[in-house]
Amino acid sequence: MQSLKLYVIKRVVFVIVMSLSIIFIFQYFMIERAKELHLKNLQHLTLLLERNFSILMDLYSSPALIRYNIQKLREEVPGLTAVYIRYGKHVYFYPQKGGERVGDICNAYKSGVFEDNGTVVVCVPIKSEYASEFVVFESSPSGVFGVAFDEKVQDSYLVPWEAGTVVVSVFLIILGGLVVFTSWSEVMQNFKAMFRFVKKMEQIVERISRNSNPEKVKIQKEKLLKYARGITIKEFKQIVSLIAYLVEKLHEFAKKASNLAMKDPLTGLFNRNYLRVFVEGKLLALWHRHRFPFSVAMIDLDNFKRINDTYGHGKGDEVLKGLAKLLQGTLRGSDIAVRFGGEEILVVMPYTDKESAKKALERVRKLFKELDFEISQPVTFSAGIASFPDDVESVIPLERLIKIADERLYRAKKMGKDRIVID
Numbered sequence: 001m002q003s004l005k006l007y008v009i010k011r012v013v014f015v016i017v018m019s020l021s022i023i024f025i026f027q028y029f030m031i032e033r034a035k036e037l038h039l040k041n042l043q044h045l046t047l048l049l050e051r052n053f054s055i056l057m058d059l060y061s062s063p064a065l066i067r068y069n070i071q072k073l074r075e076e077v078p079g080l081t082a083v084y085i086r087y088g089k090h091v092y093f094y095p096q097k098g099g100e101r102v103g104d105i106c107n108a109y110k111s112g113v114f115e116d117n118g119t120v121v122v123c124v125p126i127k128s129e130y131a132s133e134f135v136v137f138e139s140s141p142s143g144v145f146g147v148a149f150d151e152k153v154q155d156s157y158l159v160p161w162e163a164g165t166v167v168v169s170v171f172l173i174i175l176g177g178l179v180v181f182t183s184w185s186e187v188m189q190n191f192k193a194m195f196r197f198v199k200k201m202e203q204i205v206e207r208i209s210r211n212s213n214p215e216k217v218k219i220q221k222e223k224l225l226k227y228a229r230g231i232t233i234k235e236f237k238q239i240v241s242l243i244a245y246l247v248e249k250l251h252e253f254a255k256k257a258s259n260l261a262m263k264d265p266l267t268g269l270f271n272r273n274y275l276r277v278f279v280e281g282k283l284l285a286l287w288h289r290h291r292f293p294f295s296v297a298m299i300d301l302d303n304f305k306r307i308n309d310t311y312g313h314g315k316g317d318e319v320l321k322g323l324a325k326l327l328q329g330t331l332r333g334s335d336i337a338v339r340f341g342g343e344e345i346l347v348v349m350p351y352t353d354k355e356s357a358k359k360a361l362e363r364v365r366k367l368f369k370e371l372d373f374e375i376s377q378p379v380t381f382s383a384g385i386a387s388f389p390d391d392v393e394s395v396i397p398l399e400r401l402i403k404i405a406d407e408r409l410y411r412a413k414k415m416g417k418d419r420i421v422i423d
Helices: 004-059 063-076 096-109 152-210 214-226 234-262 272-290 304-311 313-330 354-369 398-414
Strands: 080-087 090-094 112-116 119-131 136-150 294-301 336-341 344-350 381-388
Touching: 004 063, 004 080, 004 112, 004 119, 004 136, 004 152, 063 080, 063 090, 080 096, 080 119, 090 096, 096 112, 096 119, 096 136, 136 152, 152 234, 234 272, 272 336, 272 344, 272 398, 294 304, 294 313, 294 354, 294 398, 304 313, 313 336, 313 344, 313 354, 344 354, 354 381, 381 398
Parallel strands: none
Antiparallel strands: 080 090, 080 136, 112 119, 119 136, 294 344, 294 381, 336 344
16 A cells, blocks of 8 residues: 555656646647648748749749849748749759759759658649730640748747746646645645544444444544644545544434335335334334234235326335325334335234224224325225234244234235125
8 A cells, every 4th residue: 555645656647747748739839830821831931933034934934033033032032942943944043053953853842842851842733825805715734833931930939938847847846846845844734634524534433333322422522633633734624524424423323324224115005124123123022022913914905906007106105105104104103014016015012902902903904094195096995914912923034923913914805805804
């Protein structure tokens, strides 16, 4: 495992390298773009020169005048090193060596931009024109015009640009190094405070996992925040506050997880896991010592499949949740409603004989019939009840009482539904 210091150094170096890489890549493409624009400018300049010389050669046929203008052109245009003109049967170039080389290239390729031994050669065709009474017509090419430019002209502005980029980059590296160096002491202090905070947090989380009392959780959170006072950087403080908040939420999440393990997510009733852990594990142990009256009721919604098929599973869920809510609000606090499976609900009623259990469920049944689920058919349920000591000699195992209640539920269905059977 690497240290925080090494981790930060690696990231800083990575950021510097990436930043420089981006700068140099950007500069490379910008320089290439500048070169491309420079070559296009040379092409446009060559076209303008070609038009001027075409007009000059059409108006004046004196070779001496044309050679003079070529020489003058070389002196006046910066970076122009040689000119070559072939117009019909006439050939002009200056100076001799450079002009002949430009002629070789232009006669071979006719048109284009070419790099040749430190020069940029631009060739364009010369087209003669003739006029009618109304319009000027352009004929087919009658010659070639070529100009050579010194590449040093291009370098005269690209090299300073590249050098400036290097200087700026070096300056930024030095400046960044100074900032990192001067800030390192404070950052390391905050890292140490964070390290102490995390260590304490681990201890507090372990204590919370052993004791989830809300008051003790609050006290532990306050202790945790004391360790954050040595942190001065805003972002680190935010991290510390977030960790403290998560520690506080840990208790809530643990409680919710416990509820999800013991409760049905749709109805909010207890599930069969709760029946196994609490009822069979603890409640029956209490009954074994005191042998008090004990009843169970198995409830099943009537025509539930038809409701689902006709009105959709969403409506079926609404009906099931309505019954669950009614049971939770109507039964005693000691009674336990368990979603047993599908539309079946098991009600465990300690300290309750058979008649009392029936009265309680009859009250629920009548209230349930009055609920409006906005469907055209009545919504009812049937139930079967089994009790100790009327039906069994012992509540243990509970499966015997549940089986009897289930058989009586089946009998209630056969008798026409919407009723409670107790024998």
